[in-house]
Amino acid sequence: MSITSSIKNTIVKYGPKALGIGALGVVGYDAHVIGKIQSDTYSKTKDADAMAAAYNNTRVLAGPVQTTAKLKDSVYKLEADNNLRHFINSGIGYIRGFGSMLIDGAVPLTLGLGGLLGKGIIAKGSTIGLGIYAVVKFFKDVLGFGHSNDLNKKF
Numbered sequence: 001m002s003i004t005s006s007i008k009n010t011i012v013k014y015g016p017k018a019l020g021i022g023a024l025g026v027v028g029y030d031a032h033v034i035g036k037i038q039s040d041t042y043s044k045t046k047d048a049d050a051m052a053a054a055y056n057n058t059r060v061l062a063g064p065v066q067t068t069a070k071l072k073d074s075v076y077k078l079e080a081d082n083n084l085r086h087f088i089n090s091g092i093g094y095i096r097g098f099g100s101m102l103i104d105g106a107v108p109l110t111l112g113l114g115g116l117l118g119k120g121i122i123a124k125g126s127t128i129g130l131g132i133y134a135v136v137k138f139f140k141d142v143l144g145f146g147h148s149n150d151l152n153k154k155f
Contacts, residue, residue, distance in 0.1 A: 016115040016123040023112030023130055031101035038097025043089035054079040107133055 058072045102109060111133060114126030140146045 016118070016127040019127050019130055020112045020114070020116030020123075023108045024116065027102065027105040027109045027112065030105060031098045034101040035094040035096075035098035038100070039090045039094035042093025042096065043086050046089040047086055050079065050082075050085060 054076045058069075058076045061069055061072075108130065111126045111130040115123055115130060118126055
């Protein structure tokens with residue numbers, strides 16, 4: 001067996017797996033970043049909504065009762081110091097962002113899994129599909145070919 005045929009066999013055997021791992025890494029990284037952003041956005045939005053509701057509750061009384069007013073203020077202060085809601089909503093936001101990015105990257109995720117876990121024709125077909133997807137994505141999204149730019153139209 002010559003060195004070139006050995007190299008060819010190694011590339012054919014491990015190339016699809018390496019490209020599959022690379023595709024899964026790219027999709028996973030993008031999903032993680034969007035998950036972190038969505039986590040922060042979602043938790044802060046929910047915190048602001050809860051604080052607005054708690055504050056509005058303290059501003060309305062059924063009658064001129066001081067005890068009820070002081071209890072409502074105590075509940076508002078307790079709500080303002082609540083860290084558990086932010087923690088839980090951060091997790092919910094992360095899962096929502098991560099999941100939405102996995103759905104958005106379904107094509108490279110599926111092709112990457114096919115290249116990594118598939119054998120024979122499935123691995124080769126997934127690798128070819130992943131290569132075609134990468135080339136189209138590069139020309140379309142990175143270089144900008146095929147996109148209409150409505151903000152900068154010539155006429």
